[in-house]
C-alpha cells in the first residue's frame with residue numbers, strides 16, 4: 001500500500017506565537033510507529049548482540065527472567081525494567097533517530113533562549129544529538145553502557161547528562177507517541193531476551209550505525225542480522 005503524504009506537521013501553539021515544524025512528515029501514527037520504534041529496536045538488538053556487549057545482554061536476560069513464567073504487565077514494563085530502559089536510552093544516545101528539532105517563531109517578538117536575546121521572526125534548530133557523544137556529559141561516550149541510566153548505579157550519568165538527553169524532544173511538543181513507543185520497544189526487547197538460546201548474528205564488520213537525515217542513525221540498510229537459536 002502506498003501511503004500518501006497528506007501534510008507536514010505544522011502545529012501552532014495556542015498560547016504563544018511559536019510554531020513548531022518537524023523534519024519528519026506525519027502521515028499517520030502507523031507511519032510514525034513503524035520507522036521510529038523498529039529502527040531503535042533494531043539498533044538496540046545490534047548493540048546487545050555485539051560481541052563487546054555480551055555481559056549487557058546477560059544482564060538484560062536476568063532482568064527479564066525475574067518475571068518467571070508470568071508475562072510482564074504494563075505496570076511492570078513501565079516500572080520494573082530499569083536495565084531495559086537503560087538499553088533503550090543508550091541506544092537512542094548512540095544511534096539517535098531524531099538528531100535535531102526545528103522551531104520557528106513567526107512574530108516580531110523578542111525572547112531569551114539560553115541567556116541569548118532572540119528576535120523574531122526567526123527559525124532555529126536545537127541539535128540535541130550533538131551532545132550525546134560529548135564526554136563532558138557522558139563518560140566513555142562511544143561505549144554502550146545501559147547502566148549509566150540506572151539511578152544509583154556507579155556509572156550513573158550526571159544531572160547535566162540527563163538534562164542534555166532529549167530523544168523525544170521537549171516542552172509542549174514532546175513526542176506524543178513517547179509512552180507508546182517506549183512500551184512497544186520494551187515489549188520487543190522482553191520477547192527477545194526471555195529466550196536464552198536466541199541470539200542475533202550481525203555482520204559486525206559491515207553493519208554499523210549509519211548517518212542519514214531521518215532516521216538520523218540506523219543500523220545499515222538491508223537485512224543486517226540473522227536470528228539464530230543456539231543449541232543448549
Ligand code: HEM
Nearest residue numbers: 029032033036037098167168169170173174175176177181
Ligand atoms: C523511538 C520512537 C520515537 C522517537 C525517538 C520520537 C521522537 C520524536 C521527537 C524528537 C519529536 C519532536 C518533539 C519536539 O518538537 O520537541 C516527536 C514528535 C512527535 N511524535 Fe514522536 N518519536 C517516536 C515515536 C513516535 C510514535 C510511535 C508516535 C505515534 C504513535 C509519535 C508521534 C509523534 C507526534 C504526533 C509528534 C508531534 C508532537 C507535537 O508536535 O506536539 N512518535 N517525536
